[in-house]
Amino acid sequence: MSTARLIDGKAAAATVLAEVRGDVDALEAEGIEPTLAVVLVGDDPASHVYVRNKVLRAGEVGIRSLEYRLGADVSADELLELIERLNADRDVHGILVQLPLPRHIDENAVLEAIDPRKDVDGFHSENVGGLSQGREVLTPCTPTGCLRLLQDSLGDLSGLHAVVVGRSNIVGKPMAALLLQANCSVTVLHSRSRDAAALCRQADIVVAAVGRPRMIDAGWLKPGAVVIDVGINRIEEDGRSRLVGDVDFASASALASAITPVPGGVGPMTIAYLMKNTLIAARLQHAAAPEAVCPSTC
Ligand SMILES: Nc1nc(=O)c2c([nH]1)NC[C@@H]1CN(c3ccc(C(=O)N[C@@H](CCC(=O)O)C(=O)O)cc3)C=[N+]21
Numbered sequence: 001m002s003t004a005r006l007i008d009g010k011a012a013a014a015t016v017l018a019e020v021r022g023d024v025d026a027l028e029a030e031g032i033e034p035t036l037a038v039v040l041v042g043d044d045p046a047s048h049v050y051v052r053n054k055v056l057r058a059g060e061v062g063i064r065s066l067e068y069r070l071g072a073d074v075s076a077d078e079l080l081e082l083i084e085r086l087n088a089d090r091d092v093h094g095i096l097v098q099l100p101l102p103r104h105i106d107e108n109a110v111l112e113a114i115d116p117r118k119d120v121d122g123f124h125s126e127n128v129g130g131l132s133q134g135r136e137v138l139t140p141c142t143p144t145g146c147l148r149l150l151q152d153s154l155g156d157l158s159g160l161h162a163v164v165v166g167r168s169n170i171v172g173k174p175m176a177a178l179l180l181q182a183n184c185s186v187t188v189l190h191s192r193s194r195d196a197a198a199l200c201r202q203a204d205i206v207v208a209a210v211g212r213p214r215m216i217d218a219g220w221l222k223p224g225a226v227v228i229d230v231g232i233n234r235i236e237e238d239g240r241s242r243l244v245g246d247v248d249f250a251s252a253s254a255l256a257s258a259i260t261p262v263p264g265g266v267g268p269m270t271i272a273y274l275m276k277n278t279l280i281a282a283r284l285q286h287a288a289a290p291e292a293v294c295p296s297t298c
């Protein structure tokens with residue numbers, strides 16, 4: 001029985017981060033210091049770990065990061081005021097509000113308040129719409145990282161059938177849009193899909209983003225499929241806590257031609273693309289200079 005090639009997300013992330021490092025140096029030579037503001041509300045331990053990793057990674061590639069920690073009981077108005085301040089601050093290029101937010105805060109209202117040009121998560125409706133229209137906009141880090149892993153593995157994706165399992169705004173929907181943009185035939189499966197496994201078995205590419213541990217096994221795969229596992233599920237097993245994906249790795253790797261592990265697959269790429277987006281955002285803000293071309297009458 002054959003075994004799938006492992007897609008090394010850490011190595012791929014290192015490559016992306018090296019590209020970013022070069023871009024940082026180029027911007028600094030122009031007197032611009034790329035800066036990412038990270039906003040963390042409340043005391044969810046997992047969120048603290050993620051934010052710490054983002055700040056560490058930023059430091060490694062020379063991106064300045066600013067951390068804002070707000071208490072779980074902060075009002076929506078206070079959070080929106082902070083975002084307004086960061087929007088207006090010309091020295092801040094990227095704004096990331098770590099999700100999830102406490103229940104009393106309307107997440108969508110907060111994401112919509114971020115200047116779309118500083119929206120390094122790509123969650124603002126203007127960027128969502130732009131992606132859907134095929135415009136060059138900031139795109140969500142996780143699916144953009146997945147697309148890069150796929151292109152590194154397969155080259156041109158044109159004509160391939162990609163199945164995305166999951167339809168979240170953060171991963172599934174933007175993943176489908178990016179794959180369509182890359183000329184795939186795209187199928188999106190979700191909890192109401194009939195015969196999901198049978199549809200998935202037609203896929204050349206499977207992206208699993210459902211949040212259910214080990215849901216996708218060999219029974220969902222065509223031999224030779226390339227499998228990207230976005231899931232990060234912490235489960236108790238044999239008396240200890242471990243991270244597993246949405247894909248049953250042992251089962252799937254017997255049939256797939258290539259597969260991402262968890263951890264060490266998509267996760268590191270998500271952070272690498274956050275850094276890349278911060279650079280894109282910095283370029284966007286310094287390229288435009290609308291006041292130079294637009295008279296006061298416009
Ligand atoms: N506004 C916003 N944007 C986000 O992009 C965002 C967010 N909120 N909230 C939480 C999720 C989660 N997320 C991860 C990033 C990296 C890893 C990662 O590097 N994972 C490592 C393992 C980490 C571990 O050991 O726990 C890996 O897969 O190898 C995981 C998860 C970004 N998120």
Ligand SMILES: [Mg+2]
Nearest residue numbers: 121140141142
């Ligand atoms: Mg993201």
